[in-house]
Amino acid sequence: MTRSHDLTGTVFQRLIADRKFLATYYTRPEAAALLAGLALPLDRPPGGADWSNADTLTSVQIGDFACGTGTLLSAAYSRLSLLHELHGGDPRALHGPMMENGLFGLDVLNSAVHLTATMLAGTHPDAPFDGERLLTMPYGAQKSGGVSIGSLELLAKEVQSAFTQAVARTSGARGEQYVADFVNHVGHGKFDLVIMNPPFVRNTNHESSHANVPMPAYAAFETSIGTQELMSGREKLLARGSPADGNAGLASFFTELAYRKVHPEGTIAEVLPLSALSGSSWHATRARWRSGFGDIIAVTIAAGKSRAASFSNDTGIAECLVVALRARGVRNGPRGVFAVLNKQPGSTMRGELIATAIQTAIGNGVRRLDDGPLGTTPIMLGREYCGHLIDCPLPDDGPWPLVGIADVELAQIAYRLAHGRLASIGQATTSHTEIPVAPVGEIAERGPVHRDIDRDERDGTVRGPFERRKITSGAPTYPMLWAHDAKKERRLVVEPDYEGQIKAVGARFDQQAVNEKAARIQSTATRAHYNCDLQFNSQSLIVAMTERPCIGGTAWPSVIFRNREHEYAFALWSNSTLGLLLHWWTANKTQSGRGRTTVTGIPHIPTLDVRALSDEQHARAREAFDALRSERFLPFDQIDEDEARARLDRALLVDVLGLPESLCAAGGPLDTLRRKLAAEPQIHGGKRTKVEFTDTGERSVRRSAR
DSSP, X not given: OTTOSOHHHHHHHTTOTTHHHHTOOOBOHHHHHHHHHHHSOTTOOGGGOOTTOHHHHTTOOEEEXXXXXXXXXXXXXXXXXXXXXXXXXXXXXXXHHIIXXXXXXXXXXXXXXXXXXXXXXXXXXTSXXXXXXXXXXXXXXXXXXXXXXXXGGGGSSSOOHHHHHHHHHHHXXXXXXXXXXXXXXXXXXXXXXXXXXXXXXXXXXXXXXXXXXXXXXXXXXXXXXXHHHHHHHHHHHHTTTSSOOTTTOHHHHHHHHHHHHEEEEEEEEEEEETHHHHOGGGHHHHHHHHHHOEEEEEEEEOOXXXXXXXXXXXXXXXXXXXXXXXXTTOTTTTEEEEEEESSOOSSHHHHHHHHHHHHHHHHHOXXXXXXXSOOOEEEEETTEEEEEEEEEEOOSSSOOOOSSOSOXXXXXXXXXXXXXXXXXXXXXXXXXXXXXXXXXHHHOEEOOOTHHHHOBXXXXXXXXXXXXXXXXXXXXXXXXXXXXXXXXXXXXXXXXXXXXXEOXXXXXXXXXXXXXXXXXXXXXXXXXXEOSEEETTTOOXXXXXXXXXXXXXXXXXXXXOSSTTHHHHHHHHHTSHHHHHHHHHHSBOOSTTEEEOOTTTGGGSEEXXXXXXXXXXXXXXXXXXXXXXXXXXXXXXXXXXXXXXXXXXXXXXXXXXXXXXXXXXXXXXXXXXXXHHHXXXXXXXXXXXXXXXXXXXXXXXXXXXX
């Protein structure tokens, strides 16, 4: 902390009483310098201005609608001032006009806004100015009636009276004209740069830390449950028809706000959870970026621990930086440049230099993912390697998966495999082996969301028809595979852990309707179940099979095949090295050592197209499955030393698919791929122990350094 130029922000974030609901995580100054450097490149002054011309720069508007203590606004202002000075300008003369009309900072915390004002004003403390564009936004129930949702009120074209009143209070004696001018300046399409680290909290109570809070996104400042519900309703009203998604969290609503406020040729620059690039609830926002923006740059960090892969303090999750230009005819169209750093920038100067190195490399041309295994473009500071860049096509649907990947050859192999081509791993050639691949949704159906099985609505209405309990008899009527127990999930076939009992609802609800819901849920019972919450460094299965059909629960939703004989090939593929590669490639890797998906995301995962196999191949798949069902598999972070996994790979690729045995030879392509996966930080998560099997079970032992 003592190396930071912004001690106030570092200390302040630890003193916020409602931090878990406001999700006010402090952007590291070095990350802010990196983001500002990417957002304000040397070759593209904002708003068509000229770096040397103070008159054109003072017409530029930069906004942060969740400004906190002003770290990002200060970084952007410092970057603009520096480039102005380097081109012969006087940054002190620029200070007054920028404070009065160019820098907009909004937040719901009054003390944070005061600190932002102090930070910005302190840039040139001897330069006078008349007022500033910093505002504490109304939040919660309002004395005049109704509720306000802070900066998200600006999603509306016409702001409500509470906002105008807040501006009036801030303006002091400056009068109605100042109020009208302020309101006009925050209109849609006004900002040359919107730079933010918005709150990430989700307005759902699925997380254990928020389990007793109906609307966590609006629970700050002791707002009542009724007020929370009104605020949530207003959020939905103002964002109606937009890509913002409550399951993605408030960050997606602030991203929509950035889209509405940025000028048609302006830039957005945001610190976001890594799920923004790979989570299913962000897919509509990614589609917006793909179609409405260009020159997209996404920056992530290849690190085993989530804290080391973030750009903010104390988030506990991996993050990304997204910079994009809202303009037509931009350089790279529906493509993006993905920068993966090997560690967090160590200082603001390094952040600035890395931004310059990235922009310089882009200007010189970056290697493309779809050109094959040709390596990447390095990010260099002198002779120091800081990470790599690769230019990627942006898919129409699904994740943008090249995030936080240390070994980009894995990405190149995964990209080609998802298109049915197994590249010649470790060989300088573009040759490949054809493998039939299709999305899971084309070969099977997915089961229900767990909330449709055993949950009730907030008002007590029956949503899920079953009560769930531990199995009490040897032959349950409604068996369920629900939760994770890694030690019991080492073999291909697992036992159900819960059973359902149809709810008795009495006279209050329609029992017949509940019974019919139960029948519909029971019709989804199957033997194949997909791991939605895969912990790479502790779990061994991506698909688990059960002896008899079970209802799939929260950790193990069902994958339903019309032809049950197709389940065996699907299970073998999913638990193979290639199945792990594609799951890892498409999963949401926001948390350390974990690759998550959702029930609705399962249909988009590329997998073996079992429809393309012959009856004889399916028969061989069943024989291979039966031969392997007693094998114990190590966790996926130990895939390089898992002899059982190697046998599964050979059985699938050689015996079932008829591919050359050389693929599975010792030291061959699959062996190399397993070693690459085991070494990937997103797979091992920095775990310092490993599993060893014993005659009676397993034990955890300390492993040598990776």
